[in-house]
Amino acid sequence: MSDVILQVQDLQTHYLLRDGVTRAVDGVSFDVRRGRTLCVVGESGCGKSATAHSILQLVDEPGKIVGGRILLHRTHGEQAGQVVDLAALPARGKQMREIRGREIAMVFQEPMTSLSPVHTVGDQVMEAIRLHLPLPEKQIHERAVDLLDRVRIPNPRRHMDSYTFQLSGGMRQRVSLAAALSCEPALLIADEPTTALDVTTQAQILDLFAELQQELDMAVMFITHDLGVVASIADEVVVMYLGQVAEQTDVDSLFHRPAHPYTRALLSSVPKPGTRTRLAPIRGGVPSPYDRPSGCAFHPRCDAMMPGVCDRGPVPLVDLDAGRAARCMLYTEEVARDGEPVR
Amino acid sequence: MMRFVLRRLAYALLTIWGVSFVAFIIIQLPPGDFLTTSIERMGDDGAVGEAQIAVLREQYGLDQPIWVQYFKWISGIVLHGDFGQSFVYHRPVAELIGQRLPLTIALSIATIVFTWAMAVPIGIYSAVRQYSLGDYAVTILGFLGLAIPSFLVALVLLYVSYNFFGQDVGGLFSERYIDAPWSFGKVVDLLKHMWIPVAITGLAGTASLIRVMRANLLDELRKPYVAAARARGNSETRLIVKYPVRVAIAPLLSTLGAVLPAVVSSGEVVAIVLSLQTTGPLLLSSLQTQDMYLAGSLIFAVSVLTVVGTLISDLMLGWADPRIRHRYS
Secondary structure, X not given: OOOEEEEEEEEEEEEEEOOEEEEEEEEEEEEEEOOOEEEEEOOOOOOHHHHHHHHOOOOOOOEEEEXXXXXXXXXXXXXXXXXXXXXXXXXXXXHHHHHEOOOEEEEOOOOOOOOOOOOEHHHHHHHHHHHHXXXXXXHHHHHHHHHHHHOOOOOHHHHOOOEHHHOOHHHHHHHHHHHHHOOOOOEEEEEOOOOOOOHHHHHHHHHHHHHHHHHHOOEEEEEEOOHHHHHHHXXXXXXXXXXXXXXXXXXXXXXXXXXXXXXXXXXXXXXOOOOOOOOOOOOOOOOOOOOOOOOOOOHHHOOOOOOOOOOOOOOOOEEOXXXXXXXXXXXXXXXXXXXXXXX | OHHHHHHHHHHHHHHHHHHHHHHHHHHHXXXXXXXXXXXXXHHHHOOOOHHHHHHHHHHHOOOOOHHHHHHHHHHHHHHHOOOOEEOOOOEEHHHHHHHHHHHHXXXXXXXXXXXXXXXXXXXXXXXXXXXXXXXXXXXXXXXXXXXXXXXXXXHHHHHHHHHHXXXXXXXXXXXXXXXXXXXXXXXXXXXXXXXXXXXHHHHHHHHHHHHHHHHHHHHHHOOHHHHHXXXXXXXXXXXXXXXXXXXXXXXXXXXXXXXXXXXXXXXXXXXXXXXXXXXXXXXXXXXXXXXXXXXXXXXHHHHHHHHHHHHHHHHHHHHHOHHHHHOOO
């Protein structure tokens, strides 16, 4: 267990809106380990980003962490070895600020908007170093140049004075990555960092992620809706649906023996080169969070739906073999005993 | 940056040149020429000989084509600082304006500084604490400030201060300083009197700037780069001032050019009510008496101020927003 950097336990993040409460994150648990990549997958609105933002307490009003724990095993500074519950820290407090950018860094989805348009590249890359490391200005500058070089920005010294509007999308995302890695964080959270990029650039950025992760021995939590991205970088995978974990698995099992019908549906909705079978999109859409289906949230769209079983009562997350788990009635003891277990 | 500055300067000079035409046309606009008015007035006192009229006509070049007249007028201004004669006051226009323009500029700059110093922090507070009690209070006060005409505030203030404190807040100087030469005492006296017109004319501007600042900042606060800066470990105050405020203030800078003439002109009514020695009342009376050289010159001077204000705001905007300055390099 010494390799565990972050333990999310029964996290609940709700949006307290005038029309009611939206349970964006509804009891999510997972671990992120040093040197490993955890991919969080799901359709839009399934709570992936809300989970990521909760970890750094960046959830905007009217969102609020209302339950659960986010345990960070600290590795830096005087507190190394201690465990701190991020969910219990005040969002604007000093302790949270010391962790942000230092122990946990984040890369955002839109490289166009996640960097300031009116500050130079150098300024934004040096900022976290200035905030967290007591280094002389000259060394900070050198470190930033070195970081830009490591994320493969050509002519890094010159680009320190560039503005982000002078760079391409891929370059901007490299700058974001350099800024995030500037203090060598123990955990990097990447919120769909390649979604806004074209496929070629996406592949380059993913390679860069993998490479830098190995170099720095970081834990990475990577949020994406793209199963191709999952295949290329994930070690472990959490599949989310409507704020809950639908399936938890290693990457091989995800593709070779998916347990949850939702996961299977996701996989069969992705085109595979070389096959000529018809694509099977998941029928229906993600239900409105105000109108959450009873029982299993996925049952109205599920091919294996068992009337009278799936549409009533909460569905437990059932442990399968080798650390896998699925939130599905098919794997509960009573169904497995009485009838037709699928796997 | 240099190219940007030069380009802006060139545009400003071109605009001033264009404005000079307009001012000249205004001078020429009334039926007849200004001599007609002047002769009429002289005629009241006694007969004016044809010969005398002819002399005056030649002196002002009124028998020549209009472009020659324009050339005479503009070269007089540029080369000799000669704006022509005011025939109501029987004094050179340059002298009349020279007395009042510096005061007007001082009052305008003080008003702008006051407006910004009030509006920007309040706007920031109002946006960061959106829908808080303070935000609502500021919003209500802001709309009140927008809705109440400034001359009314001036009248009320005059009444209240005179009736209850026995203090006359009109004018820019106490009586004993009005005609006195400039001295330290006179400056102190000016500052003592100035805050009232500054606060009154700045009221509406402050109220609208608060709204603009609040709206701009609310747009920026939700941008991912703010969350990204927060995720790097910045404190709230530091990150708000460094990132969204910096971006949100840029559109405000671009309104500075428009604020300058607005302050000068909205100041007019207040200036009349408070009997301030600025250019506003002078312009009004010159228009009423068809003192066209004075009126045209004042309009020209105020327009030049506007162009200069726009130039300054353009340069500040270029300094604040690299996207604008880099478009020219």
